[in-house]
Structure formats: structure tokens, C-alpha cells
Amino acid sequence: MRSRSRRMLAAFTAAGTALVLGASPAAARSPAPDRVAPLGAEFLWGVAASGFQSEGSAPDSNWTRYIAAGKTDDPLRDSVDFFHRYRSDIELARELGVKVYRIGIEWARVQPRPGEWDEDGLRFYDTVIAAITDAGMRPMLTLDHWVYPGWEAERGGWANPDIVTDWLANARTVVDRFAGANPLWVTFNEPAFYLVNEMRNGGLPVAAAPAMVDRIAQAxxxxxxxxxxxxxxxxxxxxxxxxxGGADDLISGSVLDRIANKLDYIGIDYYYGLSPDALGFDPADSWRNPLQPEGIYYALDHYSRKFPGRPLYIVENGMPTENGRPRPDGYRRGDNLRDNVYWLQRAKADGMNLLGYNYWSLTDNYEWGSYTPRFGLYTVDVLTDPTLTRKPTDAVPAYAAITRAGGVPADYRPTREPKNCSLVAPVDSCTDPVRLPG
Structure with a gap:
């Protein structure tokens, strides 16, 4: 999950809404079924995390330098110390019954200097991936989750014309090492927001943004x-x-259009909704940002039409709280999880080629500058608890029940009614909105 700028998202939403107001609606939806079917034995339930946000023991990187320069609210410390606690965290995931565990392979950890790969760093990921597969799960490996080595930062980061050569040298080393584990692969995490955060933190001049887009697509x-x-x-x-707000193609399209023919599945992150009565987004208090579980259906529908027949995978989905306290809107993590899964089942029933779903995240972690937003199935008080104890939220038994049953019960009804004319999908939610039965 990522920091978002209120003004940036407002501009995105306004522009995207303007673009789609004249669009033609999709074909009429099927009536809301009285019951929903499970997602089936082949469906990939998973959990997700990133290296920098959870590992601790962090090597020199662009992000350790942003923190040292005072660009964040909280120090990194050792985050939730996945580096030393990975076995117990993987066991927590196994107990949930999930089939996929997403991690990042940190470029800064495995290549601390140009032309040199650190065997200890690579062996760390050997043992983590072996632990995942030994627990009966499939690894999902992210090659770039917004972090690159300090030496690459000194070369200019993504403004450096040679970064693609550097990036590919490392990525090929990682692929050679871990392809035998049959992982699912994520090359770049959220490229559009990678670019935004680099500019926001001073790692990329605004004028170099088009070059970063081109270089990410090339890589x-x-x-x-x-x-x-x-x-x-x-x-x-x-x-x-x-x-x-209809801005998805406008924002993500700059990269997505360049890589569209080289995507075996469409990885989608869905968090927030948008409606006339809840327009504000604020990275400083993301726990107040509006949540609309039916939006996950619209997101899947959007990409199923953009990429007909291509498998779809919700790579990240979750909800933030403020230091683990109840949300102002009263939404509980377990209810939000069940509500989102209900809409996954509806999407599958309506013919969308849905491959899997990852909850973000297994544990709380470093949310790109702050430990206040909590997304974990297990909460961890990094700043106040030196033991870093993993404390289960109400979503832990909820997710375990979901993975056992393949979804929510057939007669489940979401705790939140879908919003008509929601800006989460400006045309479809007005002309042909999703509904609940009855």
C-alpha cells in the first residue's frame, strides 16, 4: 500500500471522470444472485509483503537515504524484522490456509556494489523461498518494489540512462537463482506511483518522468x-x-500500454473507493479514506474488458487503521475482508477470469514513511513493543474460514450496500450498477 497525495488524486479523478462521461456502458449485468458460489480448489488465496517494508536490517538504498534526509515521519528501525522472523511469519501464513506468499527480492540486499552480488543476501532469499515452498505455498516474487541500491541512487536513479542495464543485470541474476521454485513474478510494483514517490522524495527530477516510464517499460x-x-x-x-474516478487508464496507461503484450496475468491493487459523499483522500490519515468493497468488482470488470480472457489477480487489497484503533467509519477488518471476497465471487460468477487474491498484508509494516497506518492481519507495534509480537486481528479467523470454504458462505450479504453513481466507476455505477439481491 502506498502514500497518496490528495491534490494529485483529485486531479486524476477529475481528468478521468471528464474522459469517461461520454463513454458507452458495458453490456447489461446479470441480476444479483441470491447465493454466491465458492471460488474453487484452484483459486490462489495469498498474502503479500514487500522486502523494504518488512525485512529490517536494511542495506543502503534510495529509501534509507530518504529516511536519513528527514523525508519521513518515522525511522525505519528494523521494521517488523522479517529478516530474522520469516519462518514464524511463513508459519502464520500456512495456518491461514493460503497458497501464495508474496515477497520482494531487494536489489540493495543482493547487489550492494556495482558488479558484485552478495552471496549471503542471495542465501537469505534461498532460505525464505524454501520455507515458503516447504509450507505448501507458491512464492510470488517482486523484482522491484520501489527500492534500489544507494550506489544506483548516486548514479541518478531512474534519471540515469544506464539504469536499465544495471537493473537487468540484477534481475537476471535473481531469475537464474529462483526460477526453479516456479514463482509467480511481479516485475515492478505500481509503476505509476513508483514514479510519483521518486519525484516527491527528490529521487527523480520532474523533467525525467517520461524517461523513467520508458525505462521501466523497457526493463x-x-x-x-x-x-x-x-x-x-x-x-x-x-x-x-x-x-x-475513471482515471485508471489515464494514470496507469503510460506504462501499461507499453507492456500490454508481455503480461501473462493482470495484477491489480484495489484499496479505496470514491463517492460524492466521500471525496477526500489524504495519505496523512489514510484510515479515513473511503472504502467501497464493490469497487473491487468494478476494477476487475474494467481489466477483464481491457484484456479479454487474460487471467486477473488481486495482488493487493486491504484496509488501513490508525495504530490499530477502530476506524472512524466503524468498518472492521474481518467484515471488510468478507465483503471484498463476496464481490470476488460475484465477479467470478459473471465470467471474469479471476486467478487469485492476496491480502495486504500479513503483518503491519513500514508504510513508506510511517508506522501509523496499519494494514496487517497481524498487528505489530514497532515503535512501542520491542518484542515485535504479532497480534491477530479479527480478520485472521475470517481469512482462515474463507480459505477453507473457498469464499464467504453462499448466503452471505455484505455489510456495506453498493453505492449507485459511485465515482469508483463513474459510467458503469450509474448506467448499470452492481446490486445486492432482494
Whole structure:
């Protein structure tokens, strides 16, 4: 999950809404069923995390430098110390009954200096991936979750014309090492917001933004081909953050259009909704941002029409709280999880090719500058609890029940009614909105 700028999202939403006001609606939806079917034995339930946000013991990188420069609210410390506690965290995921565990392979950890790969860093990921597979789960490996080595920052980061060469040298080393574990692959996490955060933190001049887009697309396309030479039937994506307000193609399209032919599945991150009675977004108090579980249906529908027949995977979905306290809107984590899963089942029933779902995240972690937003199934008080104890939320038994049953019960009814004419999907939610039965 990522920091978002209120003004940036407001501009995105206004522009996107203007673009779609004259659009033609999709074909009429099926009537709301009285009961929903489970998602089936092949469906991939998962959990997600990133390296920098959870590992601790962080090597020199662009992000350790942003923190040292005072660009964040909280120090990183050792985050939730996944670096030393990965076995127990993987066991927590196994107990949930999930089939996929997403992690990041930190470039800064495995290549601390130009041309040199650290065998200890690579062995760390050997043991983590082995623990995931030994627990009966499939790894999902992210090659770039917004972090690059300090030496690359000194070369200019994504403004450096040679970064693609550097990036690919590391990525090929990672693929060579781990393709045998048959992972799902994510090349770049949310490229559009990667770019935004680099500009916001001073890692990228605004004038270099188009070059970063081109370089990310070039790197993705090259490593996609390389992965397919090393792993039979590889599944590769670059996940995108679904932007409410009809602005998704406007924001994510700059990269997505360049890599569209080299995506084996469409990875989608869905968090927030947008409606006339809840227009504000604020990264400083994300726990107040509006949540609309039916929006996950609209996000899947959008991409199922953009990429007909292509498998869809919700790579991230979750809800923030403020230091684990109840949300102002009263929404509980377990209820939000069940409500989102209900809409996954509706999407599958309506013919969308839904492959899997990851909850963000297994534990609380460092939310790109702050420990206040909490997204974890297990909460961790990094700043006040030196033991870093994993404390289960009400979503832990909820998710375990969901993975056992393949979804919510057939007669489940979401705790939140869908909003008509919601800005989460400005045309469809007015002309042909999703509804609940009855």
C-alpha cells in the first residue's frame, strides 16, 4: 500500500471522470444472485509483503537515504524484522490456509556494489523461498518494489540512462537463482506511483518522468522474455493500482500500454473507493479514506474488458487503521475482508477470469514513511513493543474460514450496500450498477 497525495488524486479523478462521461456502458449485468458460489480448489488465496517494508536490517538504498534526509515521519528501525522472523511469519501464513506468499527480492540486499552480488543476501532469499515452498505455498516474487541500491541512487536513479542495464543485470541474476521454485513474478510494483514517490522524495527530477516510464517499460519487456527462457509456463505481471474516478487508464496507461503484450496475468491493487459523499483522500490519515468493497468488482470488470480472457489477480487489497484503533467509519477488518471476497465471487460468477487474491498484508509494516497506518492481519507495534509480537486481528479467523470454504458462505450479504453513481466507476455505477439481491 502506498502514500497518496490528495491534490494529485483529485486531479486524476477529475481528468478521468471528464474522459469517461461520454463513454458507452458495458453490456447489461446479470441480476444479483441470491447465493454466491465458492471460488474453487484452484483459486490462489495469498498474502503479500514487500522486502523494504518488512525485512529490517536494511542495506543502503534510495529509501534509507530518504529516511536519513528527514523525508519521513518515522525511522525505519528494523521494521517488523522479517529478516530474522520469516519462518514464524511463513508459519502464520500456512495456518491461514493460503497458497501464495508474496515477497520482494531487494536489489540493495543482493547487489550492494556495482558488479558484485552478495552471496549471503542471495542465501537469505534461498532460505525464505524454501520455507515458503516447504509450507505448501507458491512464492510470488517482486523484482522491484520501489527500492534500489544507494550506489544506483548516486548514479541518478531512474534519471540515469544506464539504469536499465544495471537493473537487468540484477534481475537476471535473481531469475537464474529462483526460477526453479516456479514463482509467480511481479516485475515492478505500481509503476505509476513508483514514479510519483521518486519525484516527491527528490529521487527523480520532474523533467525525467517520461524517461523513467520508458525505462521501466523497457526493463519489464526485457526481463519478461528472459524469465520465459528460464521457467516453463512462467506467469509474469507488473501490478497496477486501480484509480477510482475513471482515471485508471489515464494514470496507469503510460506504462501499461507499453507492456500490454508481455503480461501473462493482470495484477491489480484495489484499496479505496470514491463517492460524492466521500471525496477526500489524504495519505496523512489514510484510515479515513473511503472504502467501497464493490469497487473491487468494478476494477476487475474494467481489466477483464481491457484484456479479454487474460487471467486477473488481486495482488493487493486491504484496509488501513490508525495504530490499530477502530476506524472512524466503524468498518472492521474481518467484515471488510468478507465483503471484498463476496464481490470476488460475484465477479467470478459473471465470467471474469479471476486467478487469485492476496491480502495486504500479513503483518503491519513500514508504510513508506510511517508506522501509523496499519494494514496487517497481524498487528505489530514497532515503535512501542520491542518484542515485535504479532497480534491477530479479527480478520485472521475470517481469512482462515474463507480459505477453507473457498469464499464467504453462499448466503452471505455484505455489510456495506453498493453505492449507485459511485465515482469508483463513474459510467458503469450509474448506467448499470452492481446490486445486492432482494
Amino acid at each position: 519489464h519487456n526485457a526481463i519478461y522474455d528472459y524469465i520465459h527462457t528460464k521457467q516453463n509456463a512462467a506467469m509474469v505481471t507488473s501490478n497496477v493500482a486501480y484509480i477510482p
